[in-house]
Amino acid sequence: MRPTMKDVASAAGVALKTVSRVVNGEPGVHPATAERVRAAIERLGYSRNESARVLRRGRTATIGLVIEDVADPFYSGLSRAVEDVVIEHGCLLLSGSSGEEPGRERELVETFCARRVDGLIVVPAGDDHTYLRPELEAGTPVVFADRPPGAGLDVDTVLADNAGGARQAVRHLMAHGHRRIAFLGDDPAIFTAAERLRGYRDELGELYDERLVAMRAPSAEAVHADLERMFALDEPPTALFTGNGRYTVTTLRALERRRVALVGFDDFELADLLDPGVTVVAQEPAWMGRVAAELLFRRLGGDTGHSEHVELPVRLIVRGSGELPP
Amino acid sequence: MRPTMKDVASAAGVALKTVSRVVNGEPGVHPATAERVRAAIERLGYSRNESARVLRRGRTATIGLVIEDVADPFYSGLSRAVEDVVIEHGCLLLSGSSGEEPGRERELVETFCARRVDGLIVVPAGDDHTYLRPELEAGTPVVFADRPPGAGLDVDTVLADNAGGARQAVRHLMAHGHRRIAFLGDDPAIFTAAERLRGYRDELGELYDERLVAMRAPSAEAVHADLERMFALDEPPTALFTGNGRYTVTTLRALERRRVALVGFDDFELADLLDPGVTVVAQEPAWMGRVAAELLFRRLGGDTGHSEHVELPVRLIVRGSGELPP
């Protein structure tokens, strides 16, 4: 089996505690003794068992991250930023993808909690988070990112200005002469989709027409069908506003080479290389991840103030598709 | 503090061990007793402390994954697949990005090992992995993915057919009449880059001209400069072969709207929407991740056969850019 501190201790002819001191760089060990211990460690190939340490100290130095899907560029960008902050703080990251399934989200969170992660960053899939109550009461800080928790939970949140971004997109298209602007977005059960719809609707005001709205999961078939339906209207849309990165891409594919004005929510790689370049309302996933992680570590550092609600601005990037005339 | 098994035991008026039996679904507990225990668990909000369990049982039910960068679509696709397999096996995934730095790779691996992960999947950044020796001797299975370990380490590997893919790309361009085919790739210190160069060179044979080869990190400036240099030659290239996804994108950007035949290694989203569509040699990161993870779990299941070396095929996807005439 693997050598333990006890083995190192007898190999070096010292007490267990002395080895512990050397391993943890605690002061008060004679240099010569320390050297003997280090030699024994080297010789036996000893490495501290963190599990035992965790059990004794009560902190795992581990953060849990639940996102929707690591393979989605938005979330992988967020993950990487979280990871960087976590490492800076000498911790490790346990992460999992919920796949937009509330049950999976809950399982992941509960498994992370059973492992006693020191803190949790969650992009929720569901809208009932009462199951987190005991964990919060036990003192585990939790930060929700991208989407808020279900009702009745008072935790820190880091969200983007979804409604404001949607307003900006619509305003931009209207400034370029459009009056018939369609919105293609995800199921409004998803917070961000609902918020973007709200912004779209608010900005359009009188011009709002529900026939120009389609909200469901962005399959190629769904998007194709929705576009066909809208373009067959008496007054078809002259511009499109797509509700997220995946929607934008699916829509561009469905449009084939038809040139229709388009603004998408979320930036994506190569948006600039398409013809025309795709005008987008860009979020910064890495920024969101970093802010959420830093907030979490502030809580871990002892900040027990009121829950904070950060709203990250978004910005319009003009590239051509949003400036096409009606 | 949090309730422990002991607390549950006294609340239910049974012994510690009985609670343990109920929590673990072990047989041999009277239904009525079990019910009392479950009620106490519910009432106290008890959840088992996995750290203590791990310490006692010696298995963490955790797999470590070291990749280059989660934010890179290739690795995030691989990650997601690994994660799925890991979850299927009731385990959790600890992951980290090396950022192509050997030191960071080693730190991550060692930290994972100190946490006693049950197994490790590594996309190495460095080429010396002797530091893994003690871990391997302790019986921790390790699978290398995408790139092999440094000399002297006999472990399982899952690699793509890099050289074959490069040969395929070159053959395709030659079949379309090209004789001056440039190669833009990463630093050949990176295994995949070196292998692709090898395939490119082999296939070109007599036509190989080192002036048409540029290998370094794909910054916009570097690629721009390399292209300028090559296009200024007496016999400039009529086609380009780019060594990975990031290189392809950087090169497309540097080319602006110049139409040059191009085949890229790695597929990427929107390759089909560009004009012309980008012909690529595609790998399947999710497949690689799944194969690596399944191999790892076979080892964890007790398979102690010789180390395996899986080579995953790649496939050419024809979209237009690779079929442009000289």
Added chain:
DNA sequence: CTGAAAGCGCTAACAG
């Protein structure tokens, strides 16, 4: 069917 005791490998508290 139930329980008491030992101990996983480490750190905290306190002596020497």
Added chain:
DNA sequence: CTGTTAGCGCTTTCAG
């Protein structure tokens, strides 16, 4: 400067 002791919360072993 060094060592001893107790115990983190659980599972394992063995005894009722």
